[in-house]
Amino acid sequence: MTINLAIIGAGVMGADHARIFANEVPGVKLAAIVDADVARARKVADEYGASHVTADPLEVINSRAVAAVVVAAPDKFHSALTLACIAAGKPVLCEKPLSQDVGECLSVMSAEEKRGKRLVQVGFMRRFDPAYAEMKALLAGGAIGKALVFHCQHRNVSAAYDARPETAIANSAPHEFDVARWLLETEFTAVSVFRPGGAAAPATVPVQMVLETAGGALVNLEVNINAAYGYDVRGELVGEKGSIELRNPDVTSRNAALARSTAYPADWRPRFAEAYRRQNIAWVKSLEQGKPSHGASAWDGTCSTLTAEAGVKALQSGARVEIALPAKPGFYATA
Protein backbone atom coordinates (compact mmCIF):
# COMPACT_ATOMS: atom_id res chain seq x y z
CA MET A 1 0.00 0.00 0.00
CA THR A 2 1.36 3.44 -0.93
CA ILE A 3 0.04 6.51 0.87
CA ASN A 4 -0.28 9.65 -1.24
CA LEU A 5 0.91 12.69 0.68
CA ALA A 6 0.49 16.42 0.22
CA ILE A 7 2.84 18.91 1.86
CA ILE A 8 1.47 22.38 2.53
CA GLY A 9 4.25 24.97 2.83
CA ALA A 10 7.45 24.46 0.83
CA GLY A 11 9.81 26.62 2.87
CA VAL A 12 12.67 25.37 5.03
CA MET A 13 10.65 22.73 6.91
CA GLY A 14 8.31 21.77 4.06
CA ALA A 15 11.27 21.18 1.74
CA ASP A 16 13.01 19.12 4.42
CA HIS A 17 9.87 17.01 4.95
CA ALA A 18 9.68 16.50 1.17
CA ARG A 19 13.31 15.29 1.14
CA ILE A 20 12.73 12.95 4.07
CA PHE A 21 9.50 11.44 2.69
CA ALA A 22 10.98 11.07 -0.81
CA ASN A 23 14.31 9.56 0.25
CA GLU A 24 13.93 7.98 3.65
CA VAL A 25 10.35 6.87 4.35
CA PRO A 26 8.95 3.70 2.82
CA GLY A 27 5.28 3.41 1.86
CA VAL A 28 4.62 6.99 0.72
CA LYS A 29 4.50 8.98 -2.49
CA LEU A 30 4.57 12.76 -2.73
CA ALA A 31 1.35 13.56 -4.59
CA ALA A 32 1.25 17.35 -4.20
CA ILE A 33 3.24 20.31 -2.94
CA VAL A 34 1.36 23.46 -1.96
CA ASP A 35 2.80 26.90 -1.38
CA ALA A 36 1.45 30.42 -1.57
CA ASP A 37 4.54 30.92 -3.75
CA VAL A 38 3.88 28.43 -6.56
CA ALA A 39 7.40 28.70 -7.96
CA ARG A 40 8.73 27.53 -4.58
CA ALA A 41 6.29 24.62 -4.58
CA ARG A 42 7.35 23.74 -8.13
CA LYS A 43 11.03 23.71 -7.20
CA VAL A 44 10.45 21.31 -4.29
CA ALA A 45 8.07 19.16 -6.37
CA ASP A 46 10.63 18.86 -9.17
CA GLU A 47 13.41 18.03 -6.77
CA TYR A 48 11.51 15.29 -4.92
CA GLY A 49 9.22 13.92 -7.61
CA ALA A 50 5.77 15.27 -6.69
CA SER A 51 3.39 15.43 -9.63
CA HIS A 52 1.02 18.23 -8.61
CA VAL A 53 1.65 21.81 -7.54
CA THR A 54 -0.83 24.43 -6.40
CA ALA A 55 -1.24 27.50 -4.19
CA ASP A 56 -4.58 26.25 -2.85
CA PRO A 57 -4.34 24.08 0.28
CA LEU A 58 -8.06 23.20 0.25
CA GLU A 59 -7.80 21.80 -3.25
CA VAL A 60 -5.34 19.12 -2.07
CA ILE A 61 -6.90 18.55 1.34
CA ASN A 62 -10.18 17.72 -0.42
CA SER A 63 -8.60 15.83 -3.31
CA ARG A 64 -9.30 12.11 -3.63
CA ALA A 65 -5.72 11.74 -4.85
CA VAL A 66 -4.40 12.78 -1.42
CA ALA A 67 -4.66 10.44 1.58
CA ALA A 68 -2.71 12.38 4.23
CA VAL A 69 -1.34 15.88 4.72
CA VAL A 70 1.76 17.53 6.21
CA VAL A 71 1.25 21.15 7.30
CA ALA A 72 4.49 23.18 7.20
CA ALA A 73 3.02 26.62 6.50
CA PRO A 74 3.61 29.43 9.05
CA ASP A 75 2.11 29.02 12.54
CA LYS A 76 -0.90 31.27 11.94
CA PHE A 77 -2.30 28.85 9.31
CA HIS A 78 -1.86 25.63 11.31
CA SER A 79 -5.21 25.34 13.04
CA ALA A 80 -7.36 26.27 10.02
CA LEU A 81 -5.49 23.81 7.79
CA THR A 82 -5.67 21.09 10.46
CA LEU A 83 -9.41 21.69 10.87
CA ALA A 84 -9.84 21.36 7.09
CA CYS A 85 -7.97 18.01 7.21
CA ILE A 86 -10.21 16.79 10.03
CA ALA A 87 -13.32 17.85 8.09
CA ALA A 88 -12.03 15.88 5.09
CA GLY A 89 -11.25 12.87 7.36
CA LYS A 90 -7.53 13.03 6.45
CA PRO A 91 -4.66 12.34 8.88
CA VAL A 92 -2.41 15.37 9.32
CA LEU A 93 1.12 15.84 10.61
CA CYS A 94 1.00 19.49 11.63
CA GLU A 95 4.25 21.30 12.34
CA LYS A 96 4.58 22.79 15.81
CA PRO A 97 2.93 24.70 17.36
CA LEU A 98 -0.61 23.40 16.74
CA SER A 99 -1.50 27.09 17.02
CA GLN A 100 -0.19 30.04 19.01
CA ASP A 101 -3.77 30.52 20.24
CA VAL A 102 -5.25 28.21 22.89
CA GLY A 103 -8.82 28.79 21.63
CA GLU A 104 -7.78 27.51 18.20
CA CYS A 105 -6.13 24.44 19.76
CA LEU A 106 -9.31 23.66 21.67
CA SER A 107 -11.38 23.88 18.50
CA VAL A 108 -9.03 21.39 16.80
CA MET A 109 -9.44 19.00 19.74
CA SER A 110 -13.19 19.33 19.73
CA ALA A 111 -13.43 18.83 15.92
CA GLU A 112 -11.24 15.75 16.15
CA GLU A 113 -13.28 14.29 18.99
CA LYS A 114 -16.53 14.98 17.09
CA ARG A 115 -15.07 13.23 14.05
CA GLY A 116 -14.43 10.27 16.40
CA LYS A 117 -10.95 9.43 15.09
CA ARG A 118 -7.44 10.49 16.05
CA LEU A 119 -6.22 12.27 12.91
CA VAL A 120 -3.77 14.87 14.25
CA GLN A 121 -0.09 14.47 15.10
CA VAL A 122 1.88 17.59 16.06
CA GLY A 123 5.48 17.81 14.81
CA PHE A 124 7.19 17.76 18.20
CA MET A 125 9.94 15.56 16.78
CA ARG A 126 12.20 15.68 19.83
CA ARG A 127 10.16 12.75 21.21
CA PHE A 128 11.85 10.72 18.44
CA ASP A 129 15.39 12.06 18.99
CA PRO A 130 17.74 9.26 20.13
CA ALA A 131 19.33 11.45 22.85
CA TYR A 132 16.03 12.51 24.47
CA ALA A 133 14.71 8.93 24.10
CA GLU A 134 17.74 7.58 25.95
CA MET A 135 17.38 10.26 28.63
CA LYS A 136 13.77 9.14 29.18
CA ALA A 137 14.72 5.45 29.27
CA LEU A 138 17.54 6.09 31.77
CA LEU A 139 15.23 8.12 34.00
CA ALA A 140 12.55 5.42 33.84
CA GLY A 141 15.19 2.77 34.68
CA GLY A 142 16.13 4.62 37.88
CA ALA A 143 19.64 5.67 36.74
CA ILE A 144 19.51 9.06 38.50
CA GLY A 145 16.67 8.54 40.96
CA LYS A 146 13.83 11.03 41.06
CA ALA A 147 14.08 13.93 38.57
CA LEU A 148 14.65 17.28 40.26
CA VAL A 149 15.63 19.91 37.65
CA PHE A 150 15.66 19.79 33.85
CA HIS A 151 18.01 22.46 32.49
CA CYS A 152 17.26 23.30 28.86
CA GLN A 153 18.97 25.69 26.48
CA HIS A 154 17.52 26.45 23.07
CA ARG A 155 19.73 28.68 20.94
CA ASN A 156 19.34 29.76 17.33
CA VAL A 157 21.91 31.73 15.32
CA SER A 158 19.31 34.40 14.59
CA ALA A 159 15.55 34.66 14.78
CA ALA A 160 13.90 32.62 12.00
CA TYR A 161 10.66 34.64 12.02
CA ASP A 162 10.82 37.65 14.31
CA ALA A 163 13.14 38.50 17.18
CA ARG A 164 10.57 39.35 19.87
CA PRO A 165 10.70 37.47 23.17
CA GLU A 166 6.99 36.68 22.72
CA THR A 167 7.91 34.74 19.57
CA ALA A 168 10.71 32.92 21.40
CA ILE A 169 8.07 31.74 23.89
CA ALA A 170 5.20 31.04 21.47
CA ASN A 171 7.16 29.53 18.57
CA SER A 172 10.45 28.09 19.89
CA ALA A 173 9.91 27.20 23.56
CA PRO A 174 6.99 24.80 22.81
CA HIS A 175 9.61 22.23 21.73
CA GLU A 176 11.00 22.27 25.27
CA PHE A 177 7.55 22.42 26.87
CA ASP A 178 6.51 19.30 24.99
CA VAL A 179 9.67 17.30 25.50
CA ALA A 180 9.78 18.15 29.22
CA ARG A 181 6.13 17.07 29.74
CA TRP A 182 6.85 13.85 27.82
CA LEU A 183 10.14 13.15 29.61
CA LEU A 184 8.96 13.93 33.13
CA GLU A 185 5.43 12.58 32.56
CA THR A 186 3.90 15.52 34.35
CA GLU A 187 2.14 18.81 33.64
CA PHE A 188 3.25 22.38 34.22
CA THR A 189 1.55 24.27 37.02
CA ALA A 190 3.20 27.72 36.88
CA VAL A 191 5.72 29.77 34.94
CA SER A 192 7.97 32.74 35.70
CA VAL A 193 9.91 34.59 33.01
CA PHE A 194 13.02 36.75 33.34
CA ARG A 195 15.19 38.63 30.87
CA PRO A 196 18.69 39.98 31.51
CA GLY A 197 18.24 43.71 31.85
CA GLY A 198 14.52 43.35 32.66
CA ALA A 199 11.66 44.99 30.79
CA ALA A 200 13.89 47.70 29.32
CA ALA A 201 16.24 45.17 27.65
CA PRO A 202 16.41 45.07 23.85
CA ALA A 203 14.06 42.57 22.17
CA THR A 204 16.96 40.32 21.21
CA VAL A 205 18.19 39.30 24.67
CA PRO A 206 17.36 35.74 25.81
CA VAL A 207 14.30 34.69 27.73
CA GLN A 208 14.86 32.71 30.93
CA MET A 209 11.89 30.69 32.14
CA VAL A 210 11.35 28.71 35.31
CA LEU A 211 8.50 26.24 35.05
CA GLU A 212 7.00 24.41 38.01
CA THR A 213 5.46 20.98 37.53
CA ALA A 214 2.77 18.93 39.26
CA GLY A 215 5.39 16.25 39.95
CA GLY A 216 7.62 18.75 41.78
CA ALA A 217 10.54 18.91 39.31
CA LEU A 218 11.55 22.31 37.95
CA VAL A 219 12.29 23.10 34.31
CA ASN A 220 14.87 25.83 33.86
CA LEU A 221 14.77 27.03 30.27
CA GLU A 222 16.85 29.57 28.36
CA VAL A 223 15.46 30.43 24.95
CA ASN A 224 17.92 32.50 22.97
CA ILE A 225 16.84 32.90 19.37
CA ASN A 226 19.61 35.41 18.69
CA ALA A 227 22.61 33.48 20.02
CA ALA A 228 24.82 34.37 17.02
CA TYR A 229 27.29 31.47 17.27
CA GLY A 230 25.29 28.44 16.10
CA TYR A 231 22.20 26.26 16.51
CA ASP A 232 22.69 24.69 19.90
CA VAL A 233 20.17 22.73 21.94
CA ARG A 234 21.35 21.48 25.31
CA GLY A 235 19.69 19.62 28.11
CA GLU A 236 20.71 18.22 31.46
CA LEU A 237 18.34 16.35 33.70
CA VAL A 238 19.43 16.45 37.34
CA GLY A 239 18.11 13.74 39.62
CA GLU A 240 18.63 12.68 43.24
CA LYS A 241 21.56 10.38 42.36
CA GLY A 242 23.12 11.90 39.25
CA SER A 243 22.39 13.67 36.00
CA ILE A 244 21.93 12.86 32.32
CA GLU A 245 23.19 15.25 29.64
CA LEU A 246 22.18 15.35 25.99
CA ARG A 247 25.09 15.04 23.54
CA ASN A 248 25.03 16.59 20.09
CA PRO A 249 25.42 14.10 17.24
CA ASP A 250 28.92 15.23 16.19
CA VAL A 251 30.64 12.74 13.94
CA THR A 252 34.07 14.38 13.88
CA SER A 253 36.16 16.78 15.86
CA ARG A 254 38.85 18.88 14.16
CA ASN A 255 42.40 19.32 15.36
CA ALA A 256 44.07 22.37 13.89
CA ALA A 257 45.78 25.61 14.86
CA LEU A 258 46.50 24.38 18.38
CA ALA A 259 42.81 23.63 19.03
CA ARG A 260 40.34 20.74 19.04
CA SER A 261 36.89 21.80 17.83
CA THR A 262 33.50 20.58 16.68
CA ALA A 263 31.13 22.59 14.48
CA TYR A 264 27.67 23.98 15.22
CA PRO A 265 25.02 23.71 12.51
CA ALA A 266 23.41 26.90 11.18
CA ASP A 267 19.90 25.64 11.94
CA TRP A 268 17.89 22.77 13.42
CA ARG A 269 17.99 20.36 10.49
CA PRO A 270 21.37 18.65 11.08
CA ARG A 271 20.92 18.42 14.87
CA PHE A 272 17.49 16.81 14.60
CA ALA A 273 17.83 14.96 11.26
CA GLU A 274 17.38 11.57 12.89
CA ALA A 275 14.42 12.81 14.96
CA TYR A 276 12.57 14.13 11.88
CA ARG A 277 13.31 10.88 10.02
CA ARG A 278 12.07 8.67 12.86
CA GLN A 279 9.04 10.91 13.43
CA ASN A 280 8.00 10.72 9.79
CA ILE A 281 8.53 6.95 9.59
CA ALA A 282 6.49 6.47 12.77
CA TRP A 283 3.71 8.70 11.43
CA VAL A 284 3.45 6.73 8.18
CA LYS A 285 3.50 3.46 10.12
CA SER A 286 0.66 4.79 12.27
CA LEU A 287 -1.34 5.55 9.11
CA GLU A 288 -0.72 2.03 7.81
CA GLN A 289 -1.80 0.53 11.11
CA GLY A 290 -4.72 2.92 11.60
CA LYS A 291 -3.70 3.90 15.14
CA PRO A 292 -1.86 6.91 16.62
CA SER A 293 1.94 6.80 16.94
CA HIS A 294 3.66 7.85 20.16
CA GLY A 295 4.03 11.33 18.65
CA ALA A 296 2.33 14.37 20.13
CA SER A 297 -1.46 14.57 19.89
CA ALA A 298 -3.72 17.60 19.61
CA TRP A 299 -3.99 17.41 23.42
CA ASP A 300 -0.19 17.66 23.73
CA GLY A 301 -0.21 20.55 21.26
CA THR A 302 -2.84 22.30 23.35
CA CYS A 303 -0.88 21.81 26.61
CA SER A 304 2.22 23.39 25.03
CA THR A 305 0.28 26.35 23.69
CA LEU A 306 -1.41 26.89 27.07
CA THR A 307 2.05 26.94 28.65
CA ALA A 308 3.29 29.38 26.02
CA GLU A 309 0.30 31.68 26.59
CA ALA A 310 1.00 31.67 30.34
CA GLY A 311 4.68 32.34 29.56
CA VAL A 312 3.84 35.38 27.43
CA LYS A 313 1.60 36.68 30.26
CA ALA A 314 4.44 36.16 32.75
CA LEU A 315 6.87 37.96 30.42
CA GLN A 316 4.57 40.93 29.95
CA SER A 317 3.44 41.22 33.58
CA GLY A 318 6.66 40.25 35.35
CA ALA A 319 4.54 38.03 37.61
CA ARG A 320 4.52 34.26 38.20
CA VAL A 321 1.54 32.90 36.24
CA GLU A 322 -0.30 29.72 37.19
CA ILE A 323 -1.15 27.24 34.45
CA ALA A 324 -4.57 25.61 34.65
CA LEU A 325 -5.13 22.81 32.15
CA PRO A 326 -8.64 21.62 31.31
CA ALA A 327 -9.35 17.96 32.19
CA LYS A 328 -7.73 15.66 29.63
CA PRO A 329 -10.50 14.24 27.43
CA GLY A 330 -10.78 10.43 27.53
CA PHE A 331 -10.48 10.55 23.72
CA TYR A 332 -6.75 11.35 24.22
CA ALA A 333 -6.17 8.78 26.98
CA THR A 334 -4.00 6.45 24.86
CA ALA A 335 -0.66 7.16 23.15
Ligand SMILES: NC(=O)c1ccc[n+]([C@@H]2O[C@H](COP(=O)([O-])OP(=O)(O)OC[C@H]3O[C@@H](n4cnc5c(N)ncnc54)[C@H](O)[C@@H]3O)[C@@H](O)[C@H]2O)c1
Ligand atom coordinates in the same frame (compact mmCIF):
# COMPACT_ATOMS: atom_id res chain seq x y z
N1 LIG B 1 9.72 20.93 14.03
C1 LIG B 1 10.69 21.80 13.93
O1 LIG B 1 11.79 21.60 14.45
C2 LIG B 1 10.50 23.07 13.15
C3 LIG B 1 11.60 23.80 12.73
C4 LIG B 1 11.37 24.96 11.99
C5 LIG B 1 10.09 25.36 11.71
N2 LIG B 1 9.04 24.64 12.17
C6 LIG B 1 7.66 25.08 11.89
O2 LIG B 1 7.40 24.83 10.52
C7 LIG B 1 6.58 25.86 9.99
C8 LIG B 1 7.25 26.43 8.74
O3 LIG B 1 8.46 27.01 9.12
P1 LIG B 1 9.60 27.30 8.03
O4 LIG B 1 10.81 27.62 8.80
O5 LIG B 1 9.63 26.25 7.00
O6 LIG B 1 9.02 28.65 7.40
P2 LIG B 1 9.30 29.24 5.93
O7 LIG B 1 8.96 30.68 6.01
O8 LIG B 1 10.66 28.82 5.47
O9 LIG B 1 8.25 28.49 5.02
C9 LIG B 1 6.86 28.70 5.09
C10 LIG B 1 6.30 28.50 3.69
O10 LIG B 1 4.89 28.54 3.75
C11 LIG B 1 4.41 29.27 2.62
N3 LIG B 1 3.08 29.76 2.94
C12 LIG B 1 2.72 30.90 3.58
N4 LIG B 1 1.38 30.94 3.71
C13 LIG B 1 0.89 29.80 3.16
C14 LIG B 1 -0.42 29.27 3.00
N5 LIG B 1 -1.48 29.90 3.48
N6 LIG B 1 -0.55 28.09 2.36
C15 LIG B 1 0.53 27.44 1.87
N7 LIG B 1 1.79 27.89 2.01
C16 LIG B 1 1.97 29.05 2.65
C17 LIG B 1 5.45 30.37 2.41
O11 LIG B 1 5.39 30.87 1.09
C18 LIG B 1 6.74 29.59 2.70
O12 LIG B 1 7.27 28.98 1.54
C19 LIG B 1 6.38 26.88 11.11
O13 LIG B 1 5.13 26.68 11.68
C20 LIG B 1 7.47 26.56 12.10
O14 LIG B 1 7.09 26.84 13.44
C21 LIG B 1 9.22 23.50 12.86
